[in-house]
Amino acid sequence: MPINAIRWRKRLQQDSRPAYLMMAELIAEDIQRGELSTRERLPTLRDLAQLLKLNYTTVARGYAEAKRRGLIDSHVGIGTVVRGRIPGLPLRSGSSAEMTMNLPPEPLVNTLVQQMQQQAGEALANGGTHGYYELMRYQDFGGSNEARDAGALWLRSHVPQCHAAQVLVGPGIHGVLLALISMLCRPGEVICAEALAYPGMKVIAAQLGVKIQPLPLDDEGVSADEFEHACKTLQVRALVCNPNIHNPTTVSMSLQRRREIADIATRYSVPLIEDDAYGKLQSKPLPTLLSLAPDLTYYIAGLSKSLGAGLRMSYVCTPNPRLLQRTAGALRATTVMGSPFNAAMVTRWIQTGSAQAMLNAIREESGLRQQLARRYLAEHGAQADPEGFHAWVPLREDWNPIEVATTLRAQGLACVASAAFTTDADPPPALRLCLGGSIGREDLQNGLRLLSSVLDQPTPPLAAAG
Template sequence: MIKITQPWQKRLEASDKPAYLLLADLIAEDIRTGRLTARDKLPTLRDLAAELRLNYTTVARGYAEARKRGLIDSRAGTGTFIRGTSPAVPLRGGGGAEMTMNLPPEPQDAGLLDRMKESAARVMADTDVYDLLRYQDFGGTVRDREAGMQWIRPRIPDCRLDQMLVCPGIHSVLAALFSQLARPGELICVEALTYPGVKAIATQLGVQLHALPLDEEGPMGESFEHACKTLKPKALYINPTINNPTTVTISRARREALADIALRYAIPIIEDDAYGLLPRQMPPTLASMAPDLTYYITGFSKTLGAGLRNAYVRSPSARQSQRLAGALRATTVMASPITNALSTLWVEDGTADAMLQAIRTESNVRQAMAQKHLGTYGMVAPSESFHLWLPLSSAWSMVEFASYLRTQNVGVVASAAFSTDGNPPEAVRICLGGPMSRDDCDQALRLIADTLAHPLHPHATVM
């Protein structure tokens, strides 16, 4: 019997667990105990099936499960090997770096944090608490909506009060708009790589997504026009500024082309500009190019913090704002008056803008770290972004790369999560924000770079 598999047969015979799962467990156990180490070669499928008296399919499934767990690697003509480890620097204190959720960084500015705490206390001190605990009309008070207009004025200078709604987060607005604009089975055009929440909403509502291919300027106008002619979509959803996940900002020329097509075919536009206030200079919004068709949405999840759950929506008209309010009232009742009051005060007294500036500054610092460690690997990101897009070479598949980093306590997201056309590129999104400190972010980026520099495939070329 092959030496490294001698202990496996008794364990297989004594266990009721499916043999293919136990086989992967045994490989993992031997790696932990040191019986198997990086680059050790495993028997072929046929040899192992014969030695363990298992059928070929069971062994093949066991190896597939071990590959799925990141334990082994198989290459035609070279065999199956135990995967190696990257000579990376461990994260401080043995902790992990959560780089999957796209949260803004949390600036450690004591003065700003004290200011936010004082403002929050003032909201409760200066307001009738029972006013904040009662039902309110959907869309926020006049004061709340005026604050919303003030917040989006840099991007939408001509918004009217009757077009503005204050809502409980961008995601709820997208769900309401999708349900309002498209019935089950009908189609909405989206970018080929887009915010994964849109995919979840469409699945829940039975709405079909039609992927528009991307180039360096954004969704291709020719594809959108062809879809308008042949498929009659009910809307165009677009994330035009620092796209999640690719970080691409759609050029002015491409925005004009998409707006022109939408106007010619009367296609409503859902402009999800969650990141729109992060860059200091931006092309005009689609809402400014096609104001009678565009729902412009932004909020605080990417400029203050996701827990605030406040979003602002500028609808094409007062009537459409009322219709949207009805759809949102049916699903969310209202935005929390307490968070509305806090958001409004932070906008009015400049705290929200101060936090936005601090997040920009912190993002610049972290992108400089990322450029130092990953710049030679083709990472894509503007300096104001707190996520980046990392194409992968042939030495890694996106799933293998993300899975391996997870075993090293670093979480990134494979491009498949964002794909709407079923053909995702080999790439991952890496987030640089959230509660992670600068030191933890830097060490995680160094670990990612080391993993790229030392591929785990036994016969891969070192990059």
């Protein structure tokens, strides 16, 4: 008999918790102690009910709870078997290994951090009392001339033709997307977006009453053929795409695909919104869509993915002065203005080179973390950009990503199921895993080891309870 019925009955009598929950605890304990082995058969529901002197329904609920926790599985013709031990992660301060929000890593560069803190103080103190009150007032819509100059300097590594006269300061990429889509589209009209996209796109579209036409992705980026088909058959008002280190798939659009997208947009006069949230992470970027379709492209780059999400600041490079004024009006209507305090700090960091130094440190740390990810996830087909800080982990076709993510969270690892990103309601079985944020390398390695062990299992985690 694979279970110690006497010990189980004693524990069930002594514990005040519901018997079905205690059954799951006892199974977990016996696996931990080595008394239950992987693939070992457990008694049938009826037999176990007799052994434990419980009713059939309680035992059925106990097995269902153990199944929900990923401890056991049921197979037709075999019965109920032990799945085995999946190592959990120790919880720290009541939290788990947080790999959901896509944040850059926090490099251990104390001297640089201290320097940036000092420069932030200098930026806020500049001009004495007058400077303080200057930052407390309403600013020019789209940012001060100094902030726009700094923005152009920041963007120039990836957009060589960028000038301050084309640049506006915004309160994060999301805020600029909201402003641009509200400017280009009316309720009921259509924009194209990738079939897997930044989740905020769905929120913006729903808020504005705009329809999203999803375009499939392949190894080169968003489908040019499907984009052209949409342009032919629908009155497309814009294409929103994420060409570099795509969120969530990590794919970067090929140069040939960029040229095809730019050519189609030009032939059909469809504006392009180039969401380049991750582009600054790439040390050798490909030409932007802005450079290939300069009269139609709104190029957006934020600081959230290159320095830190708390800055909530972005730059948008517009096609021409007339459209810059329209964009400034849309930003004013939807977000009023970006924070002058944030703009003052970031401008100072860009001017002194500290922003670039931190970006370099983030790239280096991201590279080290990607090496860890390859060690544990390469055999599972994970995709990642070597300079990025997230990974796209495919699952087997019969695995439910939401159930897998739920199981992982229960084990101490939080990641995001593909359903969060879908715009066509048909997400592939996959997970997005953030390798950055406040999590250290040791906790990251533990999380990757846990995920690898779950992916090694022969059957889906958290199969539906019977």
